[in-house]
Amino acid sequence: MRLKIISAVLFLSFSLFQTAHAQRYMEAYSLHREAMDKGDIALGTLYARQAWELAKEEIGDTSRTAILAYNYAYLVYWGAPLLSFDPLKDVIRILGPRPEQFGDQDPELMLAVAEANAGKTPKLYRALTSLVRARQREKQEPSLLWARAWNTLMMARVRGEISGDAERASLQAIETYEQVQPEDYREFALALTNAAGIRIRGAFRKLTDIVRAFEYTDAAIRLFPAQTSIENFDPLLGEALAMHTITRSTVYAYVGELDLRNDRRDLARRISFGGTSLVKWAPDARATPPCSFQWTNQQKPVFPRAREADFRFGGIIVGFNLNDEFKAENVTLVGSVGDSNRTFSNAALKAVRNWAANRDDALAPVCRRNFLASFAFTFD
Secondary structure, X not given: OHHHHHHHHHHHHHHOOOOOXXXXXXXXXXXXXXXXXXXXXXXXXXXXXXXXXXXXXXXXXXXXXXXXXXXXXXXXXXXXXXXXXXXXXXXXXXXXXXXXXXXXXXXXXXXHHXXXXXXXXXXXXXXXXXXXXXXXXXXXXOOHHHHHHHHHHHHHHHOOOOOOOHHHHHHHHHHHHHHXXXXXXXXXXXXHHHHHHHHHHOOOOOHHHHHHHHHHHHHHHHOOOOOOOHHHOOHHHHHHHHHHHHHHHHHHHHOOOOOOOOOOOOOOEEEEOOOOXXXXXXXXXXXXXXXXXXXXXXXXXXXXXXXXXXXXXXXXXXXXXXXXOOEEEEEEEEEEEOOOOOHHHHHHHHHHOXXXXXXXXXXXXXXXXXXXXXEEEEOO
């Protein structure tokens, strides 16, 4: 929708300067508009590039060329940011770093974020830091680009590519996302899970770290819409649930309900099933019949003693259904944290494949689908 709005604005701008002899760049722009109106984003993007390149050739460095350059840059920015470098540089060269006609899109900041993400050098990160802080000092309204800038800097600090406080950058990113309320909920969810991951990697130095990570993962989970099945589960949601398992278990350990340090291998606990979970399985949970039964076999996984380099804690989410024999089937890994080589995940999957429920409970079909099992582990 936003792509069409931008194109419409540009179309109105072009209507003011059409000449009797339409040039090739105008023809390419018309084809771009037609493709976008038909919903063919790929073809529309191709014609947008042609319109910009032909404008440079036919009318040179004019405001029309800059508008076409920005139109193409915006179309490719989020999916293929490297392709946006040249058109954004054209916009900045022709109209200056912050042309008013583009509002809060801010081509200079767009280019700085894209270059930092692509180049990953201290120089580019420092330039981005200076630019986003300058925007803040000017008391501008926060924008989605600010949030993406802070998110970029947060992850650079986590990876050790630049020095600085990753937690502080994560707070800046989350605060900005909360202010601008992005249309893409997954972007906000990613920032929240990244911020939680920083605290998990830090081995929860203090109780406030645990609580903050718990709040972040809980907020991320609540952003997601209904999931149709474990087979089509959003992997980002799976990661958020795995982190939430870690933080929740660790909170319980602190208040004495669960001692992870002394009971590493006895941590299999079901989060949800049927329509009663943190994940909204059914469009109307009230339509889900009561699902009450007993497990006849709920073998617990035997986790190895190996440890991830960056994590003291780990979490795994396994999805599965029950077949007509009330035995686990379609067992799949939904999400994991702290288990990059899948050693722990494989142990959890192996255990869940042996799970079974009591057939005498006569579960309705809806009660035999879309189970989630959570596993948490830690090492001293």
